[in-house]
Amino acid sequence: MTRQRALILEIMRSTPLHLTADEIFAQARLKMPNIARGTVYRNLRLMEQDREVARLEMPAGPDRYDRTAAPHGHLYCDCCHSLTDIPVVGLVRELEAAIGTEVRSYQLTVHYLCPACRQQQAQ
Amino acid sequence: MTRQRALILEIMRSTPLHLTADEIFAQARLKMPNIARGTVYRNLRLMEQDREVARLEMPAGPDRYDRTAAPHGHLYCDCCHSLTDIPVVGLVRELEAAIGTEVRSYQLTVHYLCPACRQQQAQ
DNA sequence: CTAAATGCAAACTATTTGCAACGAT
DNA sequence: ATCGTTGCAAATAGTTTGCATTTAG
Numbered sequence: 001m002t003r004q005r006a007l008i009l010e011i012m013r014s015t016p017l018h019l020t021a022d023e024i025f026a027q028a029r030l031k032m033p034n035i036a037r038g039t040v041y042r043n044l045r046l047m048e049q050d051r052e053v054a055r056l057e058m059p060a061g062p063d064r065y066d067r068t069a070a071p072h073g074h075l076y077c078d079c080c081h082s083l084t085d086i087p088v089v090g091l092v093r094e095l096e097a098a099i100g101t102e103v104r105s106y107q108l109t110v111h112y113l114c115p116a117c118r119q120q121q122a123q
Numbered sequence: 124m125t126r127q128r129a130l131i132l133e134i135m136r137s138t139p140l141h142l143t144a145d146e147i148f149a150q151a152r153l154k155m156p157n158i159a160r161g162t163v164y165r166n167l168r169l170m171e172q173d174r175e176v177a178r179l180e181m182p183a184g185p186d187r188y189d190r191t192a193a194p195h196g197h198l199y200c201d202c203c204h205s206l207t208d209i210p211v212v213g214l215v216r217e218l219e220a221a222i223g224t225e226v227r228s229y230q231l232t233v234h235y236l237c238p239a240c241r242q243q244q245a246q
Numbered sequence: 247c248t249a250a251a252t253g254c255a256a257a258c259t260a261t262t263t264g265c266a267a268c269g270a271t
Numbered sequence: 272a273t274c275g276t277t278g279c280a281a282a283t284a285g286t287t288t289g290c291a292t293t294t295a296g
């Protein structure tokens with residue numbers, strides 16, 4: 001556990017947002033001006049393997065990271081690209097029953113138009 | 124509708140596999156030796172917008188394309204990266220009820236170990 | 247005829263990696 | 272002391288784009 005890694009964890013824990021590696025890097029720079037971008041990517045990958053964070057592949061743009069707690073899905077606005085959590089109760093159980101084997105994890109991304117963007121389109 | 128686009132559609136329709144843009148490009152080259160990689164990418168993007176195909180963001184490696192039919196999810200093997208369909212009956216309805224607004228589409232990727240890889244790990 | 251699509255190559259974005267120097271144990 | 276981790280810069284992978292040329296309608 002290096003200072004760099006501790007800082008990255010702290011940043012992840014300090015926000016409910018789904019930050020990109022670069023956003024995390026930018027925040028980290030504020031507190032540790034010569035932390036390297038590579039270090040951030042490396043640690044995020046390790047933390048993903050350790051299941052400390054989950055990497056979210058996005059339909060557009062860079063991956064984002066989620067401080068993992070309970071399994072959940074995401075609502076993705078096709079217009080403004082905002083991302084919000086959705087609890088999907090019982091989905092894992094359902095899936096395991098359907099698949100007949102252990103589910104290691106899942107990623108559910110639901111595309112929609114968020115209220116603000118729907119409003120705009122209506123006008 | 125150009126010859127190029129028709130060929131890409133034909134390739135997509137001729138296989139149940141989830142090909143990458145580059146795999147589609149390689150197959151296309153066999154029948155049309157100077158079709159350009161850019162053309163394949165451009166058409167796949169258009170076809171995605173027209174909902175003729177669905178682009179699948181993968182946890183590792185390039186995106187893959189799915190000839191869309193009924194909405195469904197995918198089983199992804201964390202070990203050998205194989206990808207197979209899972210019908211997820213009623214998920215859209217469930218989601219719309221939970222979200223309270225129209226779902227445009229969704230991507231569900233379930234991580235697991237496929238039978239072959241599970242076997243190997245056990246040994 | 248003309249507007250849109252192509253082939254080509256170069257550009258670009260996101261991410262990974264090699265390596266010498268550094269730091270935690 | 273030693274082994275993993277860092278910072279840096281260069282490399283890579285996947286995809287997109289600009290532009291002159293071709294093609295479909």
